Amino acid sequence: MVQRKGSSSWEVAVGNATFVQDYSTFWVGVLSDKVEVAKRSVDNPAQSTGISTTRAPKTSTVPPYVPEVEVKAAATDDPIYSGCGSTKSCFGAPDQCLDTKSCTAVTTVQVEGDRYTFEVKGRGAGYAAVALSEDSKMTHYEVIYSGRGSHIVCPRKAPTHANMELNIKNMSCLHSGDDSVMECARDSAQNRPANVYLSYNTGKTNARSSIQRGISFINSSYVNGEVYCRFTRDVVTNISGKIYDLEKNKYYLLLAVGSSLKAAGVAFHDVIYEASSDGYILSEIVTFASVSKLLLRLHGAFMIAAWIGAASVGILLARYFKQTWVGKPFCGKDQWFAWHRILMLLVWSLTITAFVLIFVELKSWSSEDNPHAILGTVTTLLAFFQPIGALFRPHPGSRRRPIFNWLHWLLGNMAHILAIVTIFFAIELSKAQLPEWTTWILVVYVAFHVAMQFVLS
Known part of the structure; x- marks a missing residue:
């Protein structure tokens, strides 16, 4: 600020500025035109405005720069993975998909007292199913059937738990209940997105149990090609003559997803199939690993x-x-x-x-x-x-x-x-x-x- 000579009521203001165009182009010490500014005096009533200048004063406040941040909605994890390894046991396919929560098929088991709650979900599916087995194979031996007078070959030694019946009239070997299967199958007839069924693997075939006892439906969904079911299973069930005790026995989990259904059951697992590498008592909280390939x-x-x-x-x-x-x-x-x-x-x-x-x-x-x-x-x-x-x-x-x-x-x-x-x-x-x-x-x-x-x- 420079005071004009001979006058104490007037001052001259000069602006000194720096302008930057980019990192290499800028101007320093740029002076503005002189502006005469009259001091405000309480002794001079004529100065009603308080400020008199030869140029209308301009005041501006530059707001601070706040960069725009794109706010993305947080990805919602599938709730079926919540609690895996801490409150419930989980098994997914393909192997190690639980880490990325991107399984084509996944099943969970949560135990509260004597209540065993299962979830099963499959992508691109007509059905998703989980089976309880005493080994990591879907079958123990092959079922061979032929009509009267045809040749038949039966296994020399069947597992001790199998209920084996030789039907001389039809010349067939029947082995009951090798694996206990819990199906989550699309079923519009029941006015539900999907329904749950008990079935069993016998040799290389699957058949639904004639009596659906020991399993209770909770809810289901079918969204974007993914079928999902939640249900409970009794601690002890009798599946075609074989007793399954979830509290006392260790079981491998067999997980399968197929794109189609048969008239009264599931068709071949053409989407994915996975077996756990070890068997556990289901009340234990574990993360099942896939069998070695x-x-x-x-x-x-x-x-x-x-x-x-x-x-x-x-x-x-x-x-x-x-x-x-x-x-x-x-x-x-x-x-x-x-x-x-x-x-x-x-x-x-x-x-x-x-x-x-x-x-x-x-x-x-x-x-x-x-x-x-x-x-x-x-x-x-x-x-x-x-x-x-x-x-x-x-x-x-x-x-x-x-x-x-x-x-x-x-x-x-x-x-x-x-x-x-x-x-x-x-x-x-x-x-x-x-x-x-x-x-x-x-x-x-x-x-x-x-x-x-x-x-x-």
């Missing part, structure tokens, strides 16, 4: 390595490098032949090992309605005999050599094509639990392999 994954890995990896390269070597890769012998043989033989022996070893592993894992023939098992068996047989036949190949100058060449080519290509088709069908298996986009990876491989045939030709 090591052998199952080794089976798939070995088959992929054998047929998509080693077999594809071995076939290309024999077909397109027979006349060119002959400069330097390897183990006394042309390079193409030596590597072809190594790769095909690797195919043979991996295929036989994978074939044995899957039977060790399943301990029976596959129950899924899928040609994967039969195609895989045919592929394995062709692969088994192919190198054995190669041991008897005639001398290159023999008149039988062309016949051998054509048969060797035919059987080898048949095995390779069947193997790739079998892998395609494996994607649909519920035990494989593979995402749908796996199909496109196989499509890209097939396209690449066919393209290489044209390029090398």
Whole structure:
């Protein structure tokens, strides 16, 4: 503020400012025009306004900058996961889905006194079901039925708990109540989104109990393709002649989801199936873990390595490098032949090992309605005999050599094509639990392999 000379009632105000455009462009010490300001005096009544200037005064207050924050609604967790491991036992599929609360299928058990409350939920389902079992398998042995005069094979030794009846007239073996199943099935006939039923697995089949006693419905829902049921079960139940005591006995949990229903029961679990690795008394609060899938994954890995990896390269070597890769012998043989033989022996070893592993894992023939098992068996047989036949190949100058060449080519290509088709069908298996986009990876491989045939030709 500068006071004008000769006057004590007037002052001159000059503004000094700094302007910033960006980090590199700014102005410092910018002076404004001079503004005359008259002092207010209580002794001068003429100054009614209190302030007299040559320019109308402007006052402004710059509000503080408050950045806008996008407020997102808090994600609501599915209440079925609330209390898992603390107030109730939980089991979900696929494995470790409870950590992310993103299970395709999940079941919970909460015990309050003698009240056992179950929840079961499945995504993309016509039904979701949980079974009580004395092992981690869905079945103990196969039920075989035939009409009068037909051949029948019954198990040599049945479990002690099984109620086994031999019906001589119909020649059938009946085993009652291997696994006790609690179904949460869509049922519009009951004016409910879903209803609960008791059923049992007998061998490879499922049947609903004729008397629905021991289970009590609480509520259910069907929202966005997810079926959900909450119900209670009695401590002791008799399911088709077998006693289930939840208080005294340990049980494995078998969790299954299927997209369709039969007339009076559930159809095959084509969405997902999971078994717990251990059995527990249900009054214990635990988080059930899934049974190990090591052998199952080794089976798939070995088959992929054998047929998509080693077999594809071995076939290309024999077909397109027979006349060119002959400069330097390897183990006394042309390079193409030596590597072809190594790769095909690797195919043979991996295929036989994978074939044995899957039977060790399943301990029976596959129950899924899928040609994967039969195609895989045919592929394995062709692969088994192919190198054995190669041991008897005639001398290159023999008149039988062309016949051998054509048969060797035919059987080898048949095995390779069947193997790739079998892998395609494996994607649909519920035990494989593979995402749908796996199909496109196989499509890209097939396209690449066919393209290489044209390029090398």
